[in-house]
Amino acid sequence: MKTNKLCIMRLSKYKSALYRLKSLGFVRIFSDNLADAVEVTSSQVRKDFSIFDISGNKRGGYKIDELIEKINTILGKDELQKVVIIGVGKLGSALMHYPGFEKEGIKIVAAFDIDALKFKHKEKTPVLPLEELPEFVRKNNIKIGIITVPATSAQQVVEIMLSAGIKGVLNFAPIQLRGNDDCQINNVNLEVELENLIYFVNVLIKTKGK
């Protein structure tokens, strides 16, 4: 099974397009339609599906419901995913209550910080002292954590998470964190995203200026 990050990202996008198409009343879908919706080729769609042994009907295309279910299974959405957040600044609190996560079966079960002023033990999604993270992670069998602390403390936080047994980290701190064989780290770097956009906009303006 030859997968890569881009392929899995496309799977997510197919899924979200499928929900939309379903809500529009579609029951079956062809690789061509899905390709249009996600802006890839239909070859790409069929290739991605074949990697995961998703098969359709040689003239009737794919049943949307089956497709959604299969993709959800592949993406591990058949069970509720419990996630913790470390760092309750502005970005951290925004993500704590981000409606898109709940909708996708992803539940932020707790957040952690070192600032006592931020602690909220009795909220539905509590904010707890960072030192309680290891115990919480073990007791609740948490696998995934989101880092929204400043770059300067991100590396320390990762160490704590690793030793607590976290297996996956989504890092928003603007510093390249390294995973190891036991833990996957994905970095989302907002400055880099914006810088990238700025670059291509400048290219656009220059080439149009001619």
Added chain:
Amino acid sequence: MKTNKLCIMRLSKYKSALYRLKSLGFVRIFSDNLADAVEVTSSQVRKDFSIFDISGNKRGGYKIDELIEKINTILGKDELQKVVIIGVGKLGSALMHYPGFEKEGIKIVAAFDIDALKFKHKEKTPVLPLEELPEFVRKNNIKIGIITVPATSAQQVVEIMLSAGIKGVLNFAPIQLRGNDDCQINNVNLEVELENLIYFVNVLIKTKGK
């Protein structure tokens, strides 16, 4: 000049590594060191540099200061980048005050919403009615906008931005928005990022379980 998105992203990462190395007291740097810092090969580093005619010294490597300056010029960081935000929910307000942007010479000059309760005309970074966006964009010569509205209104918002003359959009709404020849749209999809992580963590756990 053969560039692509990944190449430009690496440039951003080189830059941030260089600032760190500089603060550590380094003055010169070899492609090997930078490769380690960003987790790529040294061939990759030299190749990326050669694309932009960045040259070093055949035995002394690259001068950090020169390198930073050249990368900043390429990325358009030689001038202040003015950016607007559309959608002042939790995520929008978090990004409005995100310290990483200011640090990088990116200034959020205003935010827009349709909810009158959110308007703040007198703040340093004002929150204005969405209908004032076109005028504001033209008067202040804004090129870049960030979308943090719900998926359902994202497409409408894009239309408004396009006709106002925005050239680049960073979209956080969980829906694939399309650009056109006059406008570059980059999508940051937080659910997709997290789903991706969940997938690879599950793979990790399964393979380790053996």
Added chain:
DNA sequence: TAGATTGTTAATCGATTAACAATC
């Protein structure tokens, strides 16, 4: 000079796409 590192070319690797036989 000898040694180390760049800059660049050619080789490799991997992902995307085109094409088409199979078949519903």
Added chain:
DNA sequence: TAGATTGTTAATCGATTAACAATC
């Protein structure tokens, strides 16, 4: 059946890497 779409293979494309001559 005829026509349309899948599933898969082979071709293409593009990005990464290895290797090494040039040279500081």
